[in-house]
Amino acid sequence: MWEYTDKVKDHFINPRNVGVIENPDGIGEVGSLACGDALKLTFKLDDDKEKVSDAKFQTFGCASAIASSSALTEMLKGLTIEEAGKITNDDIAEYLGGLPKEKMHCSVMGRDALEKAITYYKGEPEKKREGDVVCECFGVTDVEIKRAVTENKLTLLEDVTDYVKAGGGCGNCHDRIQEIIDSVMEIKQVKKKKTKELTTIQKIRLLEDVLEKEIKPVLKKDGGNIELIDLDGTDVLVELRGACANCKTSQVTIKNFIENKIQELVSPELIVKEVGQDENRIC
Amino acid sequence: MKTVYVDNNATTKTAPEVVNEMLPYFSEFYGNPSSMHSFGGEIAAKREDARAKIATLINAEPEEIIFTSCGTESDNTAIVSAIETRPDKKHIITTRVEHPAVRSMCSTLSEKGCRITSVPVDSKGRLDLDYLYDSICDDTAIVSIMWANNETGVIFPIEDIAQNLADRNVLFHTDAVQAVGKVPIDVKKTPVDMLALSGHKLHAPKGIGVLYVKKGTRFSPFLMGGHQEKGRRGGTENVASIIGMGKACELAAEHMQEEAAEVSQLRDRLERELINKIPQSIINGDKKNRLPGTTNISFEYVEGEAILLMINQFGICASSGSACTSGSLEPSHVLRAMGVPYTAAHGSIRFSLCRYNTIEEIDYIIEKVPPVIERLREMSPFWKQGV
Numbered sequence: 001m002w003e004y005t006d007k008v009k010d011h012f013i014n015p016r017n018v019g020v021i022e023n024p025d026g027i028g029e030v031g032s033l034a035c036g037d038a039l040k041l042t043f044k045l046d047d048d049k050e051k052v053s054d055a056k057f058q059t060f061g062c063a064s065a066i067a068s069s070s071a072l073t074e075m076l077k078g079l080t081i082e083e084a085g086k087i088t089n090d091d092i093a094e095y096l097g098g099l100p101k102e103k104m105h106c107s108v109m110g111r112d113a114l115e116k117a118i119t120y121y122k123g124e125p126e127k128k129r130e131g132d133v134v135c136e137c138f139g140v141t142d143v144e145i146k147r148a149v150t151e152n153k154l155t156l157l158e159d160v161t162d163y164v165k166a167g168g169g170c171g172n173c174h175d176r177i178q179e180i181i182d183s184v185m186e187i188k189q190v191k192k193k194k195t196k197e198l199t200t201i202q203k204i205r206l207l208e209d210v211l212e213k214e215i216k217p218v219l220k221k222d223g224g225n226i227e228l229i230d231l232d233g234t235d236v237l238v239e240l241r242g243a244c245a246n247c248k249t250s251q252v253t254i255k256n257f258i259e260n261k262i263q264e265l266v267s268p269e270l271i272v273k274e275v276g277q278d279e280n281r282i283c
Numbered sequence: 284m285k286t287v288y289v290d291n292n293a294t295t296k297t298a299p300e301v302v303n304e305m306l307p308y309f310s311e312f313y314g315n316p317s318s319m320h321s322f323g324g325e326i327a328a329k330r331e332d333a334r335a336k337i338a339t340l341i342n343a344e345p346e347e348i349i350f351t352s353c354g355t356e357s358d359n360t361a362i363v364s365a366i367e368t369r370p371d372k373k374h375i376i377t378t379r380v381e382h383p384a385v386r387s388m389c390s391t392l393s394e395k396g397c398r399i400t401s402v403p404v405d406s407k408g409r410l411d412l413d414y415l416y417d418s419i420c421d422d423t424a425i426v427s428i429m430w431a432n433n434e435t436g437v438i439f440p441i442e443d444i445a446q447n448l449a450d451r452n453v454l455f456h457t458d459a460v461q462a463v464g465k466v467p468i469d470v471k472k473t474p475v476d477m478l479a480l481s482g483h484k485l486h487a488p489k490g491i492g493v494l495y496v497k498k499g500t501r502f503s504p505f506l507m508g509g510h511q512e513k514g515r516r517g518g519t520e521n522v523a524s525i526i527g528m529g530k531a532c533e534l535a536a537e538h539m540q541e542e543a544a545e546v547s548q549l550r551d552r553l554e555r556e557l558i559n560k561i562p563q564s565i566i567n568g569d570k571k572n573r574l575p576g577t578t579n580i581s582f583e584y585v586e587g588e589a590i591l592l593m594i595n596q597f598g599i600c601a602s603s604g605s606a607c608t609s610g611s612l613e614p615s616h617v618l619r620a621m622g623v624p625y626t627a628a629h630g631s632i633r634f635s636l637c638r639y640n641t642i643e644e645i646d647y648i649i650e651k652v653p654p655v656i657e658r659l660r661e662m663s664p665f666w667k668q669g670v
Binding site for chain 1: 584585586587588589592593596605606613614625626629661662663664665
């Protein structure tokens with residue numbers, strides 16, 4: 001029997017906010033019958049469209065899936081969209097006083113549904129699933145696995161299965177998952193070393209490594225690419241290629257994404273600039 | 284709150300008569316049956332009485348009974364012994380619905396170079412006998428097939444299989460843990476070479492098992508130690524539990540027939556009423572060939588763990604083949620082997636009854652379960668779509 005906290009039991013036996021909101025501002029559906037759990041989340045904003053005034057859920061799943069959904073709807077009420085967007089799966093688990101490790105995927109399901117609901121509200125097209133499917137049994141992609149590993153500091157294959165289910169079926173993808181964990185750990189280790197003052201050469205090598213492993217694979221999904229041109233003091237000069245070069249709408253997102261990654265993994269003072277553009281129109 | 288225990292395929296209550304028989308063997312007659320003094324030696328005679336009672340239940344000879352610590356040890360011993368004593372043979376045939384006690388050992392042996400054939404079942408959990416017989420080859424060291432399935436209660440035609448394999452001179456082991464004491468077993472009529480049973484599934488305590496090994500079968504011990512069990516299983520005997528096992532088998536032999544009739548009536552009532560009251564519920568397994576006390580029902584569009592924890596609130600103890608209850612992410616291998624769709628497999632509940640269950644308890648379950656399913660379905664995003 002699972003060791004559930006009293007709060008999990010309470011939210012399971014007396015779930016809050018079961019149902020569907022009619023004409024919701026946000027709606028997010030994740031999971032499937034085959035996977036064994038699924039969640040439909042709806043929320044409504046107040047008249048000023050500032051804060052979440054109501055949230056409801058429908059869940060097919062075990063006790064911790066129902067409790068996580070119930071907790072999420074409670075947490076959402078009164079938050080702005082921006083605040084809601086910052087809720088992580090850990091926050092959901094924490095709200096419940098913790099979840100058994102094997103059940104962490106229930107909190108991830110909550111976070112995923114919330115993300116979808118916010119995307120829906122913002123009127124953004126539903127995000128295409130990024131990456132290649134690694135776990136065929138549960139349809140989990142490499143990008144999703146990498147995200148779970150990075151966000152939750154996972155180090156073991158079993159952890160990945162507990163959080164995103166990948167590897168929980170036939171087991172054919174275990175090697176691939178291990179590779180993903182290793183690649184994330186490798187980057188972390190490089191990052192740790194970096195805290196000592198890096199020479200320019202070391203910085204460039206590290207930049208190249210991060211571009212290769214973290215950034216290019218994501219850009220390539222949309223037919224884009226990036227090259228490192230130079231490192232000038234704290235300015236990282238890059239050139240966007242392919243679809244990225246002409247795609248003005250996504251440039252802010254791309255800049256933020258690349259800069260965040262580089263600041264996180266190489267050095268926080270670095271600023272990304274696109275060559276051939278004036279400084280206000282950096283990539 | 285009262286407890287309504289309908290999870291008897293998981294474990295059973297130790298019968299009060301069994302406990303009574305056992306009690307003197309803890310602090311009063313605590314001798315070691317291997318000792319030379321009469322205080323210990325006299326215990327050996329009691330142990331032999333128990334052995335005879337167990338042998339009687341399955342119509343074996345007492346010397347064909349080896350005491351072990353559990354059903355799993357018995358299954359492990361049988362398979363490993365077959366491989367050890369037949370070094371020229373490296374093929375094992377088993378089924379896709381076997382208990383982990385057999386499955387895990389087979390997968391370990393497959394890593395060590397054995398070839399494993401897992402015979403499939405149909406949607407009712409019935410074994411594909413042609414597949415089984417076609418799989419046999421000169422390299423086959425052992426066939427290991429359960430007598431009755433723990434999850435669905437489906438009984439395999441072990442009499443026919445044993446005869447067929449005996450005619451072909453293929454070694455045959457059966458995991459009869461769920462069947463012994465519930466259906467008649469006669470190893471003189473059914474020529475199995477080895478058969479595993481477990482105490483705690485038939486109202487003896489946990490921690491005692493038995494392996495029947497037919498006289499003349501080549502055997503290699505699993506636990507090496509002293510000369511206990513004529514060198515076939517080392518380790519000082521679990522005397523009190525052996526005495527208890529003897530008593531439990533005696534009780535089973537006495538009451539099996541009437542119990543089977545009574546328990547199956549209760550089971551049928553439970554099954555019929557739940558199916559009537561709850562739309563879109565499905566019985567898993569072959570109703571014609573089933574253990575008297577077992578029913579496995581899928582309630583579509585709800586998840587098993589949630590059902591179990593909800594009915595736990597009412598003191599009802601059952602189990603589920605859902606992914607979440609197993610700690611794995613896939614629903615039960617048995618239901619998957621049967622091709623039960625995911626919509627149903629995740630919501631499967633097993634009720635397993637025994638002679639201690641009453642009609643009042645069954646009616647209590649019939650009263651409590653339907654509202655739980657309804658409540659969970661109302662929470663499920665698939666329910667309205669499903670209808």
